[in-house]
Amino acid sequence: MDLLWEPGSHKYNVSSFIGELDEILFGAAFSDFTDEMLDRLIGALRKRGNSNATINRKLAALSKLLRKAHKMGDIRGLPEFQRLKEKAGRIRFLEPDEETRLFAAIFEKSEIYGRFCIFLIDTGARLGEGIGLHWQDIQGDRVPFWLTKNGRSRSVPLTERAALALQASDRTRRGPFTSIVQAKFRAAWNEAKQEVGLGAEPDVVPHILRHTCASRLVQGGIDIRRVQTWLGHQTLQMTMRYAHLASGDLDICVPILERAARTETK
Incomplete structure (x- = not known):
C-alpha cells in the first residue's frame, strides 16, 4: 500500500476496497488470479448494491495491486480487467x-x-x-x-x-x-x-x-x-x-x- 499509493484519503479508500475484496474471497491464498475469481468478485459486489462505477473503482485498485504482485513474481497469471459500462446519470449540485x-x-x-x-x-x-x-x-x-x-x-x-x-x-x-x-x-x-x-x-x-x-x-x-x-x-x-x-x-x-x-x- 505504501509503495503504490500516496498518503491521503484516496489511500484510505483503496485500503478499504482491498479489504472488502479480500473478505469476499475469504482471504484465500492463490498463485494465479483467475477469470472465475474476478467474476465472483463482480457478482458479489453487485449483490451488495454496488453500481458499475463503484465496482470499477474497486477493481482499478485491485488491478494495480495485482500488477505489482505479478511484476514481483508473487503471482503468475492475471485476468483481463475490462471496465464496466457506467450510466451517465444526472450530477446533483446545490442550488x-x-x-x-x-x-x-x-x-x-x-x-x-x-x-x-x-x-x-x-x-x-x-x-x-x-x-x-x-x-x-x-x-x-x-x-x-x-x-x-x-x-x-x-x-x-x-x-x-x-x-x-x-x-x-x-x-x-x-x-x-x-x-x-x-x-x-x-x-x-x-x-x-x-x-x-x-x-x-x-x-x-x-x-x-x-x-x-x-x-x-x-x-x-x-x-x-x-x-x-x-x-x-x-x-x-x-x-x-x-x-x-x-x-x-x-x-x-x-x-x-x-x-x-x-x-x-x-
Missing part, C-alpha cells in the same frame, strides 16, 4: 438556497466545519485535499493541492469568502483544516442535511461541493478545458460530465441557422 440552508445548519454545529464547506465549494477541492492543506503552502491568494487523487498537483485562486474562511483558522496548527476528522465531519454533514430537508437525497454528500463548484464554473461560461485544470481532472472525459450545463453557448448557433434559412427562401 443557492440549498447551500444557504445547509451551510447555516453546519455552522450551528461547528464553525470550522462551516468555513471548510465554504472553502470546498469555492475551490472545488476534495475533502482530503482541503484537510491536507498546510499554511506554508498557501501563496497569497492562491492555494496549491499537492496530495491529489491522481498524484498531479494543481493551484487555484481563492474567492474572497474562501480566503476569509482560511484566515479565520488557527495558525498554531499545520494547516487551516488539519484538525478536521473526516468521519466526524461527515456525521455533522448528515445531521445538518436531515435538518434542512435533504436527508432523503443520497447524492447530497460532501463531494457535492466539488460538483457544485464545477457546475457554477460551466454555467458561468468558463470553457471545459479551464474547468478541467481547475478541478485537476486527469482526462477531459471526466470534466465533460458537466458540459451539458453550458447549453447557453448554443444560443449563438440560432442566428446562423436563421440567416441560412432566410437566404434559402430568397
Whole structure:
C-alpha cells in the first residue's frame, strides 16, 4: 500500500476496497488470479448494491495491486480487467438556497466545519485535499493541492469568502483544516442535511461541493478545458460530465441557422 499509493484519503479508500475484496474471497491464498475469481468478485459486489462505477473503482485498485504482485513474481497469471459500462446519470449540485440552508445548519454545529464547506465549494477541492492543506503552502491568494487523487498537483485562486474562511483558522496548527476528522465531519454533514430537508437525497454528500463548484464554473461560461485544470481532472472525459450545463453557448448557433434559412427562401 505504501509503495503504490500516496498518503491521503484516496489511500484510505483503496485500503478499504482491498479489504472488502479480500473478505469476499475469504482471504484465500492463490498463485494465479483467475477469470472465475474476478467474476465472483463482480457478482458479489453487485449483490451488495454496488453500481458499475463503484465496482470499477474497486477493481482499478485491485488491478494495480495485482500488477505489482505479478511484476514481483508473487503471482503468475492475471485476468483481463475490462471496465464496466457506467450510466451517465444526472450530477446533483446545490442550488443557492440549498447551500444557504445547509451551510447555516453546519455552522450551528461547528464553525470550522462551516468555513471548510465554504472553502470546498469555492475551490472545488476534495475533502482530503482541503484537510491536507498546510499554511506554508498557501501563496497569497492562491492555494496549491499537492496530495491529489491522481498524484498531479494543481493551484487555484481563492474567492474572497474562501480566503476569509482560511484566515479565520488557527495558525498554531499545520494547516487551516488539519484538525478536521473526516468521519466526524461527515456525521455533522448528515445531521445538518436531515435538518434542512435533504436527508432523503443520497447524492447530497460532501463531494457535492466539488460538483457544485464545477457546475457554477460551466454555467458561468468558463470553457471545459479551464474547468478541467481547475478541478485537476486527469482526462477531459471526466470534466465533460458537466458540459451539458453550458447549453447557453448554443444560443449563438440560432442566428446562423436563421440567416441560412432566410437566404434559402430568397
